[in-house]
Amino acid sequence: MIQTQKNDNPIPSAMPVARMVDLVKRFGDHTVLDGVSLEVYPGEMLVVMGGSGCGKSTCLRHMIGSMSPDEGHVELFGKDITDMDDPELDTLRKRFGILFQSGALFNSMTVGENVALPLQEHTDLDEETIDIMVKIKLEQVGLREAVDLMPAEISGGMKKRAGLARAVALDPEILFYDEPSAGLDPVTSAEIDHLMMDLSQKLGVASVVVTHEMDSAFRIADRMVMLDKGRVLMEGRREEFEAIRDGEPTGDDRIDLIRQFLRGDSQGPITQRRQASGYEEDILNAALGGKL
Amino acid sequence: MDHGSRRNPVEAIGAKVLGNLTYIGGLSLLLVKTMRWIGLGLFTKKVRLDGVAVSTQMIRVGIKSLGVVMLVQGFIGMILALQMEPPLALYSQQGQISSIIGIAGFRMLGPIITAVVLSGFAGASIAAEIGTMVVAEEIEAMEAMALNPVRFLVVPRVLATILMMLLLTPIADLMIAAGGYFIGKIALGPEVYREYWKSMRDILKYRDFYTGMIQAGVFGLLISLIACFEGLKVRGGAEGVGNATTMTVVYSIVAIIAAAGVFTVVFYVFKL
Numbered sequence: 001m002i003q004t005q006k007n008d009n010p011i012p013s014a015m016p017v018a019r020m021v022d023l024v025k026r027f028g029d030h031t032v033l034d035g036v037s038l039e040v041y042p043g044e045m046l047v048v049m050g051g052s053g054c055g056k057s058t059c060l061r062h063m064i065g066s067m068s069p070d071e072g073h074v075e076l077f078g079k080d081i082t083d084m085d086d087p088e089l090d091t092l093r094k095r096f097g098i099l100f101q102s103g104a105l106f107n108s109m110t111v112g113e114n115v116a117l118p119l120q121e122h123t124d125l126d127e128e129t130i131d132i133m134v135k136i137k138l139e140q141v142g143l144r145e146a147v148d149l150m151p152a153e154i155s156g157g158m159k160k161r162a163g164l165a166r167a168v169a170l171d172p173e174i175l176f177y178d179e180p181s182a183g184l185d186p187v188t189s190a191e192i193d194h195l196m197m198d199l200s201q202k203l204g205v206a207s208v209v210v211t212h213e214m215d216s217a218f219r220i221a222d223r224m225v226m227l228d229k230g231r232v233l234m235e236g237r238r239e240e241f242e243a244i245r246d247g248e249p250t251g252d253d254r255i256d257l258i259r260q261f262l263r264g265d266s267q268g269p270i271t272q273r274r275q276a277s278g279y280e281e282d283i284l285n286a287a288l289g290g291k292l
Numbered sequence: 293m294d295h296g297s298r299r300n301p302v303e304a305i306g307a308k309v310l311g312n313l314t315y316i317g318g319l320s321l322l323l324v325k326t327m328r329w330i331g332l333g334l335f336t337k338k339v340r341l342d343g344v345a346v347s348t349q350m351i352r353v354g355i356k357s358l359g360v361v362m363l364v365q366g367f368i369g370m371i372l373a374l375q376m377e378p379p380l381a382l383y384s385q386q387g388q389i390s391s392i393i394g395i396a397g398f399r400m401l402g403p404i405i406t407a408v409v410l411s412g413f414a415g416a417s418i419a420a421e422i423g424t425m426v427v428a429e430e431i432e433a434m435e436a437m438a439l440n441p442v443r444f445l446v447v448p449r450v451l452a453t454i455l456m457m458l459l460l461t462p463i464a465d466l467m468i469a470a471g472g473y474f475i476g477k478i479a480l481g482p483e484v485y486r487e488y489w490k491s492m493r494d495i496l497k498y499r500d501f502y503t504g505m506i507q508a509g510v511f512g513l514l515i516s517l518i519a520c521f522e523g524l525k526v527r528g529g530a531e532g533v534g535n536a537t538t539m540t541v542v543y544s545i546v547a548i549i550a551a552a553g554v555f556t557v558v559f560y561v562f563k564l
């Protein structure tokens with residue numbers, strides 16, 4: 001028994017809530033995802049990290065079925081969604097929530113109406129019950145007094161929180177977050193982190209969080225995945241990543257690259273890679289009018 | 293997509309034709325989806341048509357465009373009367389001005405000019421609104437919440453625009469007629485205005501009105517479909533939104549004139 005718990009796989013017996021297998025996605029001849037596999041288990045918080053433009057949002061879009069892969073497949077709740085038609089997908093969509101990078105509130109509706117919308121459309125509850133539910137959801141994210149405000153009248157952090165209230169309106173089994181703390185001050189960002197942890201601990205919701213705020217990532221993660229050049233560079237428990245972050249450089253390029261990213265150092269393999277890509281030569285060449 | 297210069301002319305024309313066919317294909321697909329949702333809304337209990345959304349849309353574009361439609365159509369009537377008087381006066385046929393204005397107005401100019409005005413008001417604002425929603429990830433959020441954008445955004449806008457066309461067109465028809473009368477009264481003399489309303493009533497048949505109304509409805513459908521289509525395919529920020537509004541107006545006007553041509557032929561052949 002104890003043996004199995006020490007296994008790499010955190011909850012070996014459980015079936016993953018969401019799973020991505022050898023996913024390949026190309027835009028034209030640009031391969032954005034090049035064989036990515038990952039799993040999310042019930043109740044766990046998976047953080048996906050990686051440099052800007054490495055395909056994190058694209059990864060998320062595949063998991064929610066709004067993009068279809070060129071190769072590989074995605075499973076939600078044990079069902080392959082790759083070739084699903086819209087009505088089938090819609091029944092699954094009611095079981096997850098997503099918080100977009102910008103909050104993505106509907107700007108023509110008040111905050112309250114935004115949160116009420118999924119309830120009105122997907123449940124048979126009457127208006128009064130919905131009203132109460134909306135108040136409860138908004139209270140959870142500390143926005144009860146903003147119920148009648150329009151999205152344009154609230155701040156970026158409030159939009160994210162309102163988006164979160166809407167995402168959890170239908171009590172989802174899995175939540176996806178795209179950069180929940182980007183562009184927020186440290187305190188608001190910590191508040192959002194707490195909200196997310198609350199949701200996953202109290203309600204047992206599985207979460208996939210895309211972020212490159214390292215403080216927040218280490219605060220919330222159970223397990224982490226680092227993407228680079230469209231591949232999974234490393235996947236493991238938070239402690240393993242912490243060990244790399246706090247350790248010394250190893251000389252192993254892969255580990256040092258992860259270490260530089262986690263520490264946010266300006267020197268390291270990532271920087272070297274950029275220099276090796278011929279950038280300086282390019283600039284010099286341009287400066288000398290192509291005489292090099 | 294700056295490969296135009298490297299293509300030979302035949303290829304370039306081919307690509308253009310293919311591009312237009314793809315566009316029409318996309319538009320037709322949107323039409324089918326829209327019709328399907330309207331059908332489900334009318335004939336099943338499961339999907340309800342949102343009357344509030346439709347009336348909001350109607351008020352938003354209808355009130356704004358009413359004044360302009362009336363003004364423009366009044367001027368059209370005046371221009372027609374002024375332009376026709378000299379040649380008709382040669383044969384002392386000024387009395388015919390009202391019949392010609394009546395037929396031209398009710399059958400064609402009422403709906404077509406109203407549609408052109410509305411493509412600027414309704415079409416452009418629909419494209420801009422939906423385009424902005426695309427840019428702000430709202431459409432994606434909608435889909436991820438299992439809410440169908442065609443049902444939520446396209447259907448109310450299409451219904452509202454068609455209804456607006458049907459409401460504005462009779463007003464437009466009357467304004468054209470009134471414009472002609474007004475010019476007769478102040479400039480052209482009693483030969484034109486004395487029998488104006490009577491001879492217009494005598495010549496106009498019921499079908500002159502309803503052929504105009506059929507066209508009005510179809511123009512409304514074309515404007516709103518093109519606007520929604522352009523809005524939904526916006527990519528890349530504010531620039532994309534601006535481009536979508538421009539293309540909406542351009543394509544709407546082309547579509548309106550082309551449809552009017554087809555209608556004229558059909559009505560002529562079937563003697564309507």
Ligand SMILES: Nc1ncnc2c1ncn2[C@@H]1O[C@H](COP(=O)(O)OP(=O)(O)OP(=O)(O)O)[C@@H](O)[C@H]1O
Binds near residue numbers: 027032050052053058
């Ligand atoms: N719809 C699309 N069409 C073409 N290319 C796309 C599309 N979506 C994303 N890309 C490209 O895919 C790459 C990855 O984009 P993605 O948005 O997934 O990055 P990201 O890791 O989320 O970056 P960020 O941290 O900046 O949000 C980028 O190079 C982007 O240009």
Ligand SMILES: [Mg+2]
Binds near residue numbers: 057178
């Ligand atoms: Mg992103």
